[in-house]
Amino acid sequence: MKQDVLLKIISKLLRVGSPDKIEKILRTSTQAEIEMIFQELDSVQKKGLLSSLFHKRVVSNTIRDFSSELLETIVTEAPQEFMAGVLQELQPDDAADLLGKISEVQKQRLLDVADPEKKKQLQRLLTYSKDTAGGIMNPNVFALIHTSTVTEAIHQLRKQTKIEMVFYLYVVDEERKLVGIISLRQLIMSSGTSVLKEMMDTNVVAVNASMSQKEVAQKISRYNFLAVPVVDDESRLLGVITVDDVIEVVQEESMQDLYRMAGIEKDERVFTPVRSSITKRAPGLMVNLATAVLAANVVAFYEGTIQKVALLAVFLPVVASMGGNAGTQTLVVTIRGLSMGELVLRDVWRAVRKEVLLGVANGILTGLMMAVIAYVWKGIPMLGVILMLAMIGNLFVSGLVGVLVPVGLKALKIDPAVASTVVVTTFTDCFGFFFFLGLSALLIQYLV
Numbered sequence: 001m002k003q004d005v006l007l008k009i010i011s012k013l014l015r016v017g018s019p020d021k022i023e024k025i026l027r028t029s030t031q032a033e034i035e036m037i038f039q040e041l042d043s044v045q046k047k048g049l050l051s052s053l054f055h056k057r058v059v060s061n062t063i064r065d066f067s068s069e070l071l072e073t074i075v076t077e078a079p080q081e082f083m084a085g086v087l088q089e090l091q092p093d094d095a096a097d098l099l100g101k102i103s104e105v106q107k108q109r110l111l112d113v114a115d116p117e118k119k120k121q122l123q124r125l126l127t128y129s130k131d132t133a134g135g136i137m138n139p140n141v142f143a144l145i146h147t148s149t150v151t152e153a154i155h156q157l158r159k160q161t162k163i164e165m166v167f168y169l170y171v172v173d174e175e176r177k178l179v180g181i182i183s184l185r186q187l188i189m190s191s192g193t194s195v196l197k198e199m200m201d202t203n204v205v206a207v208n209a210s211m212s213q214k215e216v217a218q219k220i221s222r223y224n225f226l227a228v229p230v231v232d233d234e235s236r237l238l239g240v241i242t243v244d245d246v247i248e249v250v251q252e253e254s255m256q257d258l259y260r261m262a263g264i265e266k267d268e269r270v271f272t273p274v275r276s277s278i279t280k281r282a283p284g285l286m287v288n289l290a291t292a293v294l295a296a297n298v299v300a301f302y303e304g305t306i307q308k309v310a311l312l313a314v315f316l317p318v319v320a321s322m323g324g325n326a327g328t329q330t331l332v333v334t335i336r337g338l339s340m341g342e343l344v345l346r347d348v349w350r351a352v353r354k355e356v357l358l359g360v361a362n363g364i365l366t367g368l369m370m371a372v373i374a375y376v377w378k379g380i381p382m383l384g385v386i387l388m389l390a391m392i393g394n395l396f397v398s399g400l401v402g403v404l405v406p407v408g409l410k411a412l413k414i415d416p417a418v419a420s421t422v423v424v425t426t427f428t429d430c431f432g433f434f435f436f437l438g439l440s441a442l443l444i445q446y447l448v
Contacts, residue, residue: 007037014041014048022049035070038077050078050086068101075106084113087122093138093245096125100135133216134209136249137230137239143172144196146179151192167226170237171200178204178229178237206231209238217246218341287422295320295429302437309447311378312440315387319436322366323394323428330355330402331424335416338406345407352403359399363392382446390436397431398424 006029013022026034041049075083075098087095087110099107099122111119121139128134142160144153153169169187171180180200190199206229207216220228220243227242272280299306299316306312334351337343343351370391371384405423406416440447 006033007040010037010049011041011045014045019048019051035073038074046077047079047082050074050082071098071101072103072106075102075110080109080113083110084115087114088118091138092118092121092125092140093136096122096135097130099126100130128209131213132209133207133211133213133230133241134238136213136216136245137209137241138245139239141170141229141237141240143170143176143178143237144182146171146173146195146197146200148196149192150187150190150194150196150199153187153196154192157187170204170229170240171196172237176237177235178206178231180204181229204229206235207241208233213249214339216241217249218339220246222341284422291422291426291429294426295433298430298433299437302433302441305437305441305444308444309440311383312437312447315374315383316433316436318370319387319390319394319432320429322391323398323432324425326359326362326395327398327402327424327428328421330359330399331406331420334403334406335420338410338416343407345411348403348407352400355399355403356396357399359395359397360392363395364388366395367391380447382443386436386439386443386447389439390432393435394428394432398428401427 006025010022010025013025029037038046038049078086087098090098095118099110102110111122114122125134125137125139130136142157144156148156157169167184169182169184170178171182173179180197180202181204182196182200186199205219205223205225207219209230209232216228219225220241225243227240229237230239230241232238334343334355337351367388367390371388374384374387375381401424405427406420409416409419
């Protein structure tokens, strides 16, 4: 029903020519709604909708947020001359992102109709992995020769019409090697005869094109930069990454981590077809199933104890869930620390000590509460004591593995967000059952 209404509204706005209102609607619509609208419009209306989708105010969101499948559909339907204009107007990094999300056939089709200079620029950008500094940089970076005077530099600056940012001006030598940096304010306030190499700051913080985008984000955040230059192995200036690019990276990385911790892929959406969702989710669920069977084996080991005191089964979920929740809390803090560069190898044991102490403290607090609840509910004092001790032990384990597992995975060059949740949950389930049922078996005479 909503999609039908949206289709009517978009059609009317296209007829009367209200691109601003269309853009506003598109920014609040889902991919499924946009795809449905696009498929239902005629060829003339589609062209109007494309102009809104690829408008400079929303195009970055279009490329970043739309799935590869939706972008493929849109690009396939779009006239070649229209997409050639889109590529020409897009910033090179946005254009490269667009090409990186569509098929090789469509990518080559767009490159064939692109301006020769733009095509050369995009082909160079596409040689870098999309997750590196080279993959997110804008190659349209303005640089000044170090032998220029201030007057010459200002004259060159005035001739530039497409500079992404001019808060910092990069200074290069004749081989385009980055040798210094100068602020716009410093340039304006200096004497016109001053030479740049005599006044520039040679202490330049730059990133290599092969550096991961996550490390770039950390560096910009650490130094509070508005932009950072990108260089090759020989220090030649290749491009620039601005803070808005980094914000997009942080948002994307956060979303990826969230999806990975849940065991699903980042391109799945609410209205992704069922068959596609099954293939994306089933592998993670199979791993979870294997770990659940492992935990079930721990319970099966104490099957005789449970037969003698059946009410123990009532409290098994309590011990397991408390350990799992505490482990997830530790995981989130640890993974964030690793992502932001706050947690380094030399501080690992300090983090472990803090989380273990926190786990024990929370175990005592929640364990005491559960002991009282168990005693009031079932009237068996020792059951409350066992529950408290099991929860203290399990939250101790959750604090320990909640730090060591993601740190260990990172040391092995595995993304901590991918497997940490499954591993930590397995530990807390198994140890939770072991502590609770093991103590119950030892003290069974006080429970029957």
